[in-house]
Each structure stands twice: as C-alpha cells, then as structure tokens.
Amino acid sequence: MTNLLLQADDVLRQRLDARHSGDRQTLRALVVSTIAFGAAYGLAMGSFGGVWGERAWLAVFSAAKVPFLLLATFAVSLPSFLVLNVLFGLRDDLGRVVRALAAAQAGVGIVLASFAPVTIFWNVSFADYQTAILYNAAIFAVASFAGQWLLRGYYRPLVARRPRHRYLMRAWLGVYAFVGIQMAWVLRPFVGDPLADVRFFREDAWGNAYVAVWRVLADVLR
Template identity: 55%
Template sequence: MTTPTLLRRADALLRDLPEPEVPAAAAWRSRLAIVTTFGALYGATMGSYGERPLQATYSALKLPLMLAASFAISLPPFFVANTLFGLRDDFRRVVGALATTQAALTLILASLAPVTAFAYSACGLDHRRAVLLNGLMFAVASLGAQVVLRRSYRELIAARPAHRAMLRAWLAVYVFVGIQMGWVLRPFIGDPGLKTQFFREDSWTNAYVAVWNMVAGVLSGS
C-alpha cells in the first residue's frame, strides 16, 4: 500500500467516511497497515526516552505486536459471549468494528507522538514519570478510540440492544489483557540504569501490583 493511499484510508477512518468498494481482504489489510505503521511510529517515540536508538527500534516493533496480541487473546472469550447472547450472526461486523477501533487508537497515539517527544526533551522526566506520561497518552488515545468504537457499534446496538452489554464486556476484557500484555512485552521505555533489552527477565509478573507501586511512589514523592 502506498503512503498516499494509507493516509487517505486513515483520514476516512477518523472522519467516518464510506470506504471505497474493495474486497473484504483489502479492507483488513488497510486496517493492519494502519495499526502497524502508526503503532510503530508511536512505539519509536515512546522508546526514544534517554536517546537510545536500539530501544526505540525495539519499541516500534513491540507496540503493534502488543495491540495485535491483546486483540487476539481477547477475541475468543468475546466470541463465546456473543454466541451465548444470541449475537453470533453479527460477529463479522463486530470484529470489523473492533479492528477499526484498533486502527483509530494507533492513529491517535501517533498524533500524540510530538507531545511525548517534547515532554522527553523539555521536561527532564525521570524514568518513572516517563512511564506515567505514556500511560496518560494511552488513556487519552483510548478515550478518542471510544468515539470510533461507539460510532461503529451504533447500528448494531440499535438493531439488537444486547450489543451494548457486549461492548462493555469487550472493553473490560481488552483493557485487562492489554495492561498485562504491555507488562509482559516491556520495556517500551528503557531505564537508563539498565541495559537495553527486548524483554525483561521478570516479564511474567503481575502488572497491576507494579503499576500500583509506581503510582504510589510518585504520589508519596519517593
């Protein structure tokens, strides 16, 4: 896919413009290209903390991987839940809406990359605050992506209100899996006190305990 075509597809996605008449496989390739390209762009920015080019490269590779893995892990239980609620016939459209939201998330993240880069260079952040800054960027991007998700789900909910409950279930599962997946695939932001690595040796630990300790440490000033 050429760069102008990719940018046109990205613009159409954000503005909710009708997609051109293309085969379903081409539409999926378009979403995948957006996630890969713009996810890598933000990943490289996130990994540029401390001016470590190798870490930036690793993070550019890992951010699209994190999103894809979280999506793939969350999808099977969501499929079963939709089947139990009698919504299986709509599942192809549901997956399309979710994939569109993934693409929108990476587009919004990429738009925030200059803010992250500026904060790195101008604010003198320590590593812990750099991590929290990126957590904030993901929160902002997720809120924006919710606009796209709810827009994509509008017709589904209007036709079958049970989709509203399923939408909430998806958000809960995806956020839970995504946070832990991000922890497993870390570091995305290299600690200047540690060597550059693709994975940490203690990857398979609990993300939620670590996040709580980090936030508590910042709030207490320790």
C-alpha cells in the same frame, strides 16, 4: 504514505466502506494501519534518553512492541468475545463486529501516532524517567479513550438493530483493558531507563501487573 493517511481519515470519520470493496480487504488495511501508526509512536516513545549508540535499539524495540501490544491484545481478547456473541444470538453480525473492533484498534494507533511529535519534544525537554513513564501512560489513556469513542460510533448501527450489542460492547472494553494492561506489563520496557542496560524484555517480564500494583498500593497505605 498517502494511502495510510487516507485510511486514517476513513477510520476517524467512520467511513470504512468508502475505499474498500469487501470485509477482508478492509480488515487487511486496518491491520496495516495499526502496525504502521503504532510503530510510529513506538519510535518516538523509545527515543527517551537519546538514540545514539546501543540506545537506538530501544526506539527500534518500542516500534515493534507498540503494534504488537495492540494486535496481541486484540487477538487474545477476540475468541472468547466472538463465542459470547454467538451465545447471545448475534452470530449473523460477527463480520460487522470484528470490523468495528479492528477499526477501533486502528483508531488507537492513529491517535498514538498523532502524539509522536509531542512525545519527541517531551523526551528532549525532560530527562526524568518516572515523568516519562507517567507521560506515556497518559498518552495511552487518551488514545484508549479515543478508541472507545470510535467503537461506540461503529457499534451504533449494531445496537440500533439489536440492543444486546450494547452489553457485549461493554464486556469487550472490560476484557480488552484487563488483557492489555497485563500484556503491556509483560512487554515492558517501552521507555528505557537511562541507568539500565538495553534489553528487549525486563528480567521479571512474566510477573503480574495487578499483583505489582497491589503491592505498590499496600506500601503507600502502610
């Protein structure tokens, strides 16, 4: 636990070299942090509606899903982004780029975990399912913004050396957001509906998030 907290401090203060001797060790520690802190928020997130009986599984499911969401989105987005870096003549910086991206990922997990106590308090205080969905969406938005802020900090020396990194960083944010929204849609529910059966996935898990949002907007505008 102490090592995790020290690692979190290094990530937030952008001091990754302070505790690890090489890129591989640093990446391993960042992945562990993403899993541990993401799972902590997932437990809190999945506690909506109580954790007794079968509903306790919802907290377990969310604890597995949140870090998987972060890492799967990262894994899906990374290959094309690395190819773009090579095409833009930035191959020599790939190690630093991957480390910066992984640090931002860990930062998202850390920020999410910091809201776990507040989320539990929210779940105890409010029983409305739609309100819980909106609350958790807001927390993810805050954590994503914090991750972007960290990424800009980690990218600053890269941009200073080669300004082309600035444009690729923006491309990463766009691709990551696009993949992340769809990935979250496939993995839902993260917050279990008290009136629905306990399930790991929704029956219509393989739908399209953007089509669903478009339909909602179309219904509202009619």
